[in-house]
Amino acid sequence: MYQKKTVLFAILILITPQLLLAQMERKRAVEDGPVEDIFLAASIVGMSTVTNLPHKNLNTTVMHNFGLISGGVDDFFGLDVGATVRLGIDYGLTDKLDIGIGRTSQENNVDVRLKYLVLQQLQSDKVPVQIALKANVGVNTQKENRFDFTFQERLNYLGSVMIARKFTDQFSLQITPMISHFNTTVIEVENEEQNHTLFAVGLGTRYKWNNRNALAFEYLPVLGNRNSGTTNHAALSLEIDTGGHVFQIFLMSGQWFTEQHLLARTNTDITDLDFRIGFNINRLFSLGD
């Protein structure tokens, strides 16, 4: 009996190295990563998204819209009317903090913006939403004939909290409480209401139907006091992701690409089904090693 046990023990020892030589168990290096591509780009059309730039990534944007399509054939559906263009550059200072600068042809507005990623949605759903903060300061640099504005009087601001969730690979939703402020407002008509400060809760959504294409929508309803003659901005965009580029071809009611101006200056009513045709081009570069 003792011999039998010894032989069995010896066999066990002999086969142990063979067991050790079986393929190693495959283990994931990253068990619970962040949810990616909640939105394809840093903005849908004019409204910023929680999508941020990784460290040392540079995003250049050309944002462009034309006149109202209600101009018909005479204006070639707005394409013959002067365009609004915003040229911008954003850079990932860290994986969580982006800085950007842009210039809009309207009022020669130059804006600087910061976006900070507070929370990242995780695949495990331990963190179910992504939250980012944004601050934007713009300065109207247009030569003004009627007034002699100081630098301080030319400033405009936006602060927002972007809260988003990617519900499925296809569908993402974002809610963005925001506040805008203009140091100077000009009342052109008697009894006209112009507010220095405006509040809104922006809504953004995206439906991605394949790896390269998505439909996105944004809506910026102003809450409470609003400027006379203004309406809520909305835009519908077709997004095309080509790898290094994201193209966005859209219809938008507002004329601007900075949220503070979309809240304060949009005067085209979406219920009139009148829009501007436009497109954004986003190009990503890596400035890393």
Added chain:
Amino acid sequence: MKYLLSLILLFSLNQNAVSQSYYTENGTAVFHSRVPLHTFSGTSEHLTGMINLEENILDFYLDLETLETGIGKRDRDMRETLETEEYPFAEFYGELQSDFDSTTTEEQPVRAVGNFTIHGVENEIEVEGTLQMTDEGLLLKAGWILLLADYDIEPPSLLFVKVDQEQEIEIEALLKPEDD
């Protein structure tokens, strides 16, 4: 007593076999991709591998989600192309075909044959490289050309230009004795 001696002998042989095994979790894997007028590389520092010199076995795998090209968006595109949610690993399991003298510290050319799996497709490949015994462990350097079509990988497009079918793969890993 005779059985006891045999057991001790067997056990000592076994320990010898185990001490011939080397392991790492932080090897480097790099791929080089080409499109017309442009090249880019992806790197991971999470190559996990084991080499058993007694049995001439090599076992390596890489979590593909750890590959980074320097542009976050391109990384995400790459993961979609490789379908990493369904096929998270690139793996190689094979045998060392050439002799390796572990008593010298010279870099020695070696050749391995085995199965490489990525995107759920397995192919037998032959890989050439070098092995070198160092004070810190066993240093492996190897490289081969991977053809995307062999693994049912549709080359992604950058703008309207497709990435080249040929991907140059390089790995480098310092494997430490498993006893450590």
